[in-house]
Amino acid sequence: MxxxxxxxxxxxxxxxxxxxxxxxxxxxxxxxxxxxxxxxxxxxxxxxxxxxxxxxxxxxxxxxxxxxxxxxxxxDITKIANHGKVLFGTTVTLLNIDTEVEVTYKIVGDDEADFKTGRISLNSPIARGLIGKEVDSEVEITIPGGVVEYEIVSVEYI
Known part of the structure; x- marks a missing residue:
């Protein structure tokens, strides 16, 4: 199962x-x-x-x-050592390179996702583009509105 x-x-x-x-x-x-x-x-x-x-x-x-x-x-992400890598359960702060706007997301399961409160599904385009990346990395993420470039500012295991 x-x-x-x-x-x-x-x-x-x-x-x-x-x-x-x-x-x-x-x-x-x-x-x-x-x-x-x-x-x-x-x-x-x-x-x-x-x-x-x-x-x-x-x-x-x-x-x-x-x-x-x-x-x-x-x-329980708090039980995992923080090596700055984006994993399920981490809270990630991103900087939009074009607009210089910071956003923070927590990567959660499908049932827990609520974009309004900053909780995004593991299966969302943003989360899929971030998983496995590290702090200070630049990533290009394809979202319905096009391609957005982000810099990973911080990764917290909280």
Whole structure:
């Protein structure tokens, strides 16, 4: 079975979501269903149908999270010696050579990626162009808007 890389923080966030779903949301939904059943005829009981639908979504999300955690290869980048090389889990600061604008990205798994917060997927064009490169290297990365030249300013294992 294929393992998918995930940062330690990503795994902890999924475990917390799973805990909330199983210990808080699932019991609340069961109570909501019980209360809705007391209202009588289930065929025309909107509360009952809404609670059952929410239960289906909740159970589906629980299964999804358990599957992701089961297939995750959790990597704690803080346990790896920093040799200035860009790896999965590293935080990279780049300088756009043309515009002289600095950007910082953390390379994470597909499920954790959120460009707005600076977390980019290992499979994104930028991350693929950076993996294996070192501090002070200049790299050309092909993105949908064209080719961009960056200098790797820093690589942090945080």
């Amino acid at each position: 294929t393992k998918y890389p995930m940062t330690l923080l990503g795994a902890e966030q999924l475990k917390e979501e799973l805990r909330v779903l199983k210990t808080e949301k699932r019991p609340r939904i069961v109570k909501d269903i019980a209360v809705a059943r007391e209202h009588g005829d289930l065929k025309e009981n909107a509360e009952y149908h809404a609670a059952k639908e929410e239960q289906g979504f909740c159970e589906g999300r629980i299964q999804d999270i358990e599957g992701r955690l089961c297939n995750a290869q959790v990597i």
